[in-house]
Each structure stands twice: as C-alpha cells, then as structure tokens.
Amino acid sequence: MSTYVLIPGAASDSWYWHLLNAELRARGHDVVxxxxxxxxxSAGLAEYTDAVIDAIGDRTGLVVVAQSFGGFTAPLVCxxxxxxxxxxxTAxxxxxxxxxxxxxxxxxxxxxxxxxxxxxxxAPGDDTALFLHDVPPELAADAAERRRDQSATPFLKPWPLQAWPAVPTRFLLCRDDRFFPAEFMRRVVGQRLGIPPDEIDGGHCIALSRPKELADRLEAYQAEPA
Structure with a gap:
C-alpha cells in the first residue's frame, strides 16, 4: 500500500482532506x-516544504498530492x-x-x-459560489468557517528549482472548477508540463465534493503509474 502525502492550497489545512483521508485509510493506505x-x-516556501518533510518522517512509498497553491510546494518536497x-x-x-x-x-x-x-x-465576492458550489451546503458552510488567514510571504520570492524534479507527474484537472477554469488549465498544463491533463468532474474543492471518486482516481494512478 502507499503513503499519500496531501498538501493543501492557500488558506487551508489538513481538514480540507478529511473525507479523502478517511477514504484512503479505509482502503489500507497510510495518509500524511x-x-x-x-x-x-515569517514562513515562505522553504518552511512549507520543511513542514511536509517533517510530517513524512521515515515513511516510504510516497504519492504526493498537491491542490491549488500546493503545486508550488510539492516539487520542492520531491x-x-x-x-x-x-x-x-487543479494546482x-x-x-x-x-x-x-x-x-x-x-x-x-x-x-x-x-x-x-x-x-x-x-456575483463579485461570492467565494462560496467560486470555490464550494458543488459541495454539500452544510459541509460548504463548515469549510468557509475554517478558512485560515493566508500570509503573502510565500508569494513573494522566486520558485527556487531550475527544472521540474525527476518524478512521474500527473495533472488532474477538475472540469467544473470556477477558480482555475478547465480551458485555462488545459493550456497551462500543456505549456508548462508538456503533458495532457487527466480530467474529472467536480469543482476546485473536489476533495470535499467527490472524495470517493478522487480516491478511485488516485488508486488507478498507482495501478498504472505515469
């Protein structure tokens, strides 16, 4: 079985992954x-990376999953x-x-x-409609209340790698994402990774709206690695 390392996006934390975490653990996987x-x-991308590395410890068989802004940290971990x-x-x-x-x-x-x-x-300012439009209402309300403050610090300094890390990489695009629209992300993935993205139904917060379908897709990747 694998160890899934789940890196959240901006202004988020481990709670965002709690449904996917439970789904993966029920299938016998370890989750960080x-x-x-x-x-x-005071924390930038280096400190974000340290936090992930510390949480991993001596675990092996790692599958790193990064959502949204987590895409800047994940390659540094790799x-x-x-x-x-x-x-x-949708990163x-x-x-x-x-x-x-x-x-x-x-x-x-x-x-x-x-x-x-x-x-x-x-409507401008309607973040629920932007991020949580396909999440069940009670869960969406909980997510909105749990939103954390996000420091601008990690957005200021250049990404330090000179090239993409030598690790098999897949991109999973969410077709109903309103924050990172699908057509936009298809172009960015092609330009920056040179691979076609995989696609799944769901919005930006798919780990809350479709955790089982997401777990299915992650396990499928393990059965047929990139």
Missing part, C-alpha cells in the same frame, strides 16, 4: 496531511525525499524563477477568471 504555516508571515508519483490536483504549476505572486499574470489567469465569472453569472 500536514498543516502548513500559512498564517505565519527534490528532498524519494517520491513514487506526484499528482497535481498551480510553477516555472523556474517565477514567484507565486507572478504566476497569475504570467499565465493569463485574471482574464480566464473574468470570462468564467461571466459564464457562471457569479
């Missing part, structure tokens, strides 16, 4: 879901410990020398989001 120091203004597979889940894909703060402009995200908002008819 560290809390990152996202509300600490440079420091042996990883069998990296799965980017940011960094380029060498690019800071997370530059990613939005460099990828054309703002225009893509504007077009998606128009298609959805989403």
């Amino acid at each position: 879901a560290p809390d990152l120091p996202c509300d600490d203004d 440079e420091r410990v042996p990883v069998d597979l990296l799965v980017l889940l 940011m894909i960094p380029a060498p020398g690019e800071s997370p703060g530059q990613w939005w402009t460099n990828t054309g995200w703002e225009q893509a989001r504007h077009e998606q908002d128009e298609r959805d008819g989403r």
Whole structure:
C-alpha cells in the first residue's frame, strides 16, 4: 500500500482532506496531511516544504498530492525525499524563477477568471459560489468557517528549482472548477508540463465534493503509474 502525502492550497489545512483521508485509510493506505504555516508571515516556501518533510518522517512509498497553491510546494518536497508519483490536483504549476505572486499574470489567469465569472453569472465576492458550489451546503458552510488567514510571504520570492524534479507527474484537472477554469488549465498544463491533463468532474474543492471518486482516481494512478 502507499503513503499519500496531501498538501493543501492557500488558506487551508489538513481538514480540507478529511473525507479523502478517511477514504484512503479505509482502503489500507497510510495518509500524511500536514498543516502548513500559512498564517505565519515569517514562513515562505522553504518552511512549507520543511513542514511536509517533517510530517513524512521515515515513511516510504510516497504519492504526493498537491491542490491549488500546493503545486508550488510539492516539487520542492520531491527534490528532498524519494517520491513514487506526484499528482497535481487543479494546482498551480510553477516555472523556474517565477514567484507565486507572478504566476497569475504570467499565465493569463485574471482574464480566464473574468470570462468564467461571466459564464457562471457569479456575483463579485461570492467565494462560496467560486470555490464550494458543488459541495454539500452544510459541509460548504463548515469549510468557509475554517478558512485560515493566508500570509503573502510565500508569494513573494522566486520558485527556487531550475527544472521540474525527476518524478512521474500527473495533472488532474477538475472540469467544473470556477477558480482555475478547465480551458485555462488545459493550456497551462500543456505549456508548462508538456503533458495532457487527466480530467474529472467536480469543482476546485473536489476533495470535499467527490472524495470517493478522487480516491478511485488516485488508486488507478498507482495501478498504472505515469
């Protein structure tokens, strides 16, 4: 069985993964879901990476799964410990020398989001409709209350790697994602990783809306690694 290392996005923590965590453990896997120091203004990507490495300890058979902003931390983890597979889940894909703060402009995200908002008819500031539109209402309300403060510190400095780590990588795109629209992410994945993304129904917070389907897909990757 595998050890799944689950890295959350910005302003989030291990609770985001709790349904997927339970699903994977029920199938006999080990799960590591560290809390990152996202509300600490002294912590950057190096400290985020340290938190993940510390949580992994001496575990092996690692499958790293990174959601959203976790895409900037996950490759740094792969440079420091042996990883069998990296799965980017509707995640940011960094380029060498690019800071997370530059990613939005460099990828054309703002225009893509504007077009998606128009298609959805989403009111400005309605974060529930943006992130949690397909999550059951009670669970969505809980998620909104648990949202953490996110420091700007890790968005300021360039991503330190000169190339993508030598680890098999899959990208799982969420077709109903309103924050990282599907058409936008297909382009970014092709440009930055040079691979076609895999696709699954669901929005940006798929670990809350479709944990069983997500666990099925992760196990399928293990049966047929990249």
